Amino acid sequence: MVGVDSTLVDEFLGGDPMAAETISKWIGLAAWSFRSRFGDDWEDAVADATLQVTRALREGRFAGRGTLKAYVRRVALTTCLDRLRSKKRWRWTELVEELHPEDPKSPADRVESEDTWRLAAMVVKEMSDDCVRLWRMLLDGLDYAQMAERLDTAAGTLRVRVLRCRKRAVEIRRKLECNNKATRTPE
């Protein structure tokens, strides 16, 4: 960690008003572009970001690989984006809760780790364009009659196509997981 940044972190955590002002301004600037999205909640978002930055610095998570300013900005932006995402819940959350009462998180929440997301993205990448298009329509909340009309196909044919895509996606995921395990297994 560069000396100036290290001193600033110490001063900030020690309650120095100048250091607090500097870091607050960095946070405020990072969060500034979100003010129209949050409206009256913007100040809460900034307070949340300040809390996250303070927590991260207190726990020593700033390793000093970049500048402190860049780190503070990253934490503040991530906090704002998380807050923005939390405003929208997937519509099938209730169904998932019914099926997995022990896991109250929504599917969106459960895709948290980078590895999990990469796996999901790889599966989508491997899927055909047609399948991706069909799943986007499903995610957009279209019923099968609407989808069949848009694709100019019979509802029964459409349902079979979606089923094939689903099976293909599961197959791809299994193959990728298997490859990942094989790569990680020490010889």
Place this chain on the structure above:
Amino acid sequence: MKMDCTSAIERLPWMVNGTLADEERSELEAHLAGCPICRSELAETIEVFRLASAHPPTAVLVEWAQGREDAGAELIERHVAGCPACAEEVDLVREAFRLEAFAPRGGAPALRAVVAWRRAALAAAAVAVVGLLALVTLWMPGGSLGSGARGTAPLANLPVVELLPDGFALRGGDEPPVIETGSDAVALILATRAEAVWDHYRLRVLDADGRELWWTADLIRQPTDDFTVLLPVKMMTGAEIRLVLDGGGDGTWTELETYRLRTLP
């Protein structure tokens, strides 16, 4: 008639996205209650929904928006290209970087500088529009637009509203902002996604029936890619108004963005 496994499995995706008709859903639920194989198919369907709807973690998105290259860059790029919500998030992050680049070096007065810059832009626009209002008032019979004290209107108390263009996929809903028509004018900051640069910009204000209520030309695109304009809201009637931002060059105008506002007396 009882639903068989083939029909049940084929309908699962629409059960998950919540669009099955009540009757069909009831039949499917009854089938699922007694069929462990179809319940496992349901779990698999939800898993595929989860995969298809997965967004990059926010920390990864911030890194990528910052231009950090890593092994997953192509995956993120592909995802963002097909995901309006993530594209919007990337725009927000990039706007934060632009603001930072715009702020003076040294950082201390950074946020204040942005606010000061916006105030200066608003003040300049205010002077122009207040002048325009004065002219309109003089020209209109009876001159009943304002309270008669417009010349001393305290610009510092001017309501400021930032508008996002229509079509922005907002995660928190897309209700248009509400403004009160009690004051003479409202300062608008119009965000835009249009990247092309035009010779001229103008703003037209239309009512719900598409009638033009007001327009102003020679808007100046600010370094932060938005426009600042003072809207004489007292002239606005109707519950909802539409603002159209046009870009012009070679004698023609092209519609760039539209915005919505709701007005309250």
